[in-house]
Amino acid sequence: MLLSVFLRTIHLIYFKFCWYTARVSKGALSSVVALGANIICNKIPGLAPRQRALCQSRPDAIIVIGEGAQLGINECQYQFRYGRWNCSALGERTVFGQELRVGSREAAFTYAITAAGVAHAVTAACSQGNLSQCGCDQDKQGYHDQEEGWKWGGCSADVKYGVEFSRRFMDAREIKKNARRLMNLHNNEAGRKILEERMKLECKCHGVSGSCTTKTCWITLPNFREIGNLLKERYSDAVQVEPVRATRLRQPSFLRLKQARGYQKPTDTDLVYLERSPNYCEEDRATGSTGTRGRLCNGTSSLADGCNVMCCGRGHNTHHYTRVWQCNCKFHWCCFVKCNTCSEKSEVFTCK
Numbered sequence: 001m002l003l004s005v006f007l008r009t010i011h012l013i014y015f016k017f018c019w020y021t022a023r024v025s026k027g028a029l030s031s032v033v034a035l036g037a038n039i040i041c042n043k044i045p046g047l048a049p050r051q052r053a054l055c056q057s058r059p060d061a062i063i064v065i066g067e068g069a070q071l072g073i074n075e076c077q078y079q080f081r082y083g084r085w086n087c088s089a090l091g092e093r094t095v096f097g098q099e100l101r102v103g104s105r106e107a108a109f110t111y112a113i114t115a116a117g118v119a120h121a122v123t124a125a126c127s128q129g130n131l132s133q134c135g136c137d138q139d140k141q142g143y144h145d146q147e148e149g150w151k152w153g154g155c156s157a158d159v160k161y162g163v164e165f166s167r168r169f170m171d172a173r174e175i176k177k178n179a180r181r182l183m184n185l186h187n188n189e190a191g192r193k194i195l196e197e198r199m200k201l202e203c204k205c206h207g208v209s210g211s212c213t214t215k216t217c218w219i220t221l222p223n224f225r226e227i228g229n230l231l232k233e234r235y236s237d238a239v240q241v242e243p244v245r246a247t248r249l250r251q252p253s254f255l256r257l258k259q260a261r262g263y264q265k266p267t268d269t270d271l272v273y274l275e276r277s278p279n280y281c282e283e284d285r286a287t288g289s290t291g292t293r294g295r296l297c298n299g300t301s302s303l304a305d306g307c308n309v310m311c312c313g314r315g316h317n318t319h320h321y322t323r324v325w326q327c328n329c330k331f332h333w334c335c336f337v338k339c340n341t342c343s344e345k346s347e348v349f350t351c352k
């Protein structure tokens with residue numbers, strides 16, 4: 001996958017860059033930093049101009065951004081592991097994986113989850129002191145709620161910073177002034193909003209033998225799986241929209257629900273799509289579908305992972321194999337373990 005190559009490239013270049021900067025005197029440092037950032041950022045393929053500029057001003061953040069996008073893609077592959085569409089696509093390759101050309105609900109999901117992934121990774125990096133211009137949330141310090149008797153303590157995750165960074169970087173790739181731009185921006189924002197809504201308050205009691213005379217609380221990031229699960233629900237309830245052109249301007253200026261009367265806009269956390277999805281059965285360059293040939297399927301399930309659905313009626317191949325493992329292990333006095341060898345005939349199915 002291109003993204004992992006991208007990550008390896010920037011790690012390698014960044015490593016060299018740090019090595020260089022460590023070896024030069026302070027006076028020469030700033031020019032070397034500028035030079036290093038130029039080298040890193042010019043080697044990353046497919047960045048939009050504003051992304052390249054942000055990369056050059058914040059080369060430390062670009063690594064975290066790459067890791068955040070990977071977090072999103074991994075979660076996408078997990079969520080869709082049993083689907084005909086498994087989060088991969090043919091066609092246009094970008095640093096954020098491969099992009100779907102059709103403005104479908106699957107495209108909506110990938111935008112939301114990568115935008116949330118970047119916000120999540122940047123926020124986590126800030127909390128751990130890995131980025132130079134951010135840290136713990138400064139607003140959440142000192143007393144907060146005197147009546148309840150707790151105060152802010154520890155490190156509260158600065159999700160506002162992470163979200164703003166994701167917005168600046170991820171939204172900068174939308175350079176075409178078309179309906180798809182509005183769709184992508186909406187879904188980016190929905191992913192980040194869902195992350196913000198899921199931030200958690202954690203508290204700890206202090207006092208003699210577990211009494212809670214004082215309590216400190218802080219904000220933490222949710223596990224990213226939780227965001228993946230929520231976005232999967234949003235994907236199922238995604239709404240179809242159409243662009244509305246403001247008078248006299250040719251550019252689409254906002255989106256409204258397609259099957260609604262009047263101008264009803266989608267809500268902030270709706271995932272929105274413009275076009276119906278292909279069925280993802282066959283490989284098709286025009287839609288970006290990889291098809292399901294060769295995919296593993298379940299011979300007994302009647303759900304999406306079952307061979308009937310997954311293979312789109314083309315049928316499946318059966319592969320027999322024998323699984324061998326150590327079993328019935330007994331401990332003998334003293335001191336050895338004796339096991340039997342068990343085996344089981346097993347089969348897997350793949351789509352024709």
Ligand SMILES: *[C@@H]1O[C@H](CO)[C@@H](O)[C@H](O)[C@H]1NC(C)=O
Nearest residue numbers: 064121124125126128129130
């Ligand atoms: C912060 O940096 C440390 C050391 O390089 C690394 O192990 C850790 O994973 C980083 N954390 C984040 C959230 O990027």
Ligand SMILES: *[C@@H]1O[C@H](CO)[C@@H](O)[C@H](O)[C@H]1NC(C)=O
Nearest residue numbers: 077086088290291292293295
């Ligand atoms: C998704 O399915 C395609 C087509 O069968 C396959 O080539 C690809 O490796 C799969 N990707 C993942 C992440 O499983």
Ligand SMILES: *[C@@H]1O[C@H](CO)[C@@H](O)[C@H](O)[C@H]1NC(C)=O
Nearest residue numbers: 297298299300301302303305
């Ligand atoms: C196949 O599906 C059945 C029924 O949904 C399930 O019980 C079984 O564990 C699945 N098998 C595999 C190999 O995933």
